[in-house]
């Protein structure tokens with residue numbers, strides 16, 4: 001199986017599921033739109049399988065989008081800058097991490113963000129209520145080695161350079177840009193019945209509003225695939241997208257959960273997908 005490149009470990013990434021989810025996409029289509037791009041795993045996988053030639057990447061997290069843009073459009077600069085920041089840490093690695101974290105919170109510099117992503121605990125970003133990045137460093141690791149990072153950057157850039165439009169807007173603005181022939185892949189942060197924002201991201205989305213927006217997409221005959229697990233922390237609430245017409249719900253067998261494997265259990269996890277009808281019955 002072809003190895004799909006990725007930039008850094010990123011909690012919530014669809015990297016391991018991307019190939020399975022892509023089976024629901026046609027072999028060739030115009031443009032893939034990711035309104036909740038995160039680490040852009042689906043876009044990278046889709047480019048790697050040559051299913052689309054144009055892409056739109058959006059995420060409300062601006063430094064993340066700025067970083068994706070640098071990686072894709074300026075790989076040489078990005079790899080060089082990462083090496084510089086990474087190499088500075090040899091004096092006091094932990095102290096260095098906190099310095100970069102402070103700098104990032106003051107400047108929103110995407111290169112600081114890349115180092116933090118590569119170096120923080122389990123690649124899991126965390127924000128406090130003021131939107132400041134507050135995740136700690138992984139004390140056992142120094143973060144992706146610069147030569148490996150350079151390879152990751154160039155592998156991604158070679159697939160996507162010159163093919164992507166970048167935005168950092170609320171997802172509803174991106175829905176308005178979609179045209180028939182595009183496919184929107186959505187992996188929203190789930191807020192559901194939690195009531196609080198999810199500290200993994202500095203924003204959540206309201207379920208009811210999201211459902212209304214989807215109805216508009218169906219009306220406009222825009223194709224889409226949604227990963228929507230109804231999960232809040234470790235609890236599954238099973239809050240479903242209740243639209244009946246124009247959409248189909250599928251439980252994709254996603255394999256054994258890593259948590260269950262650790263506990264010696266044999267639990268299979270499922271990925272909840274909602275797919276517009278035209279992609280199921282072309």
Ligand SMILES: C[S@@+](CC[C@H](N)C(=O)[O-])C[C@H]1O[C@@H](n2cnc3c(N)ncnc32)[C@H](O)[C@@H]1O
Pocket residue numbers: 010012013014015035036037038039040041042058059060061169170171172187188189201202203204205
């Ligand atoms: C579950 S993550 C996406 C992970 C992605 N599929 C991947 O493979 O890495 C959800 C993303 O939505 C972004 N987000 C949160 N609220 C948003 C909004 N209102 N509009 C656009 N993006 C938003 C977050 O910053 C986060 O990166």
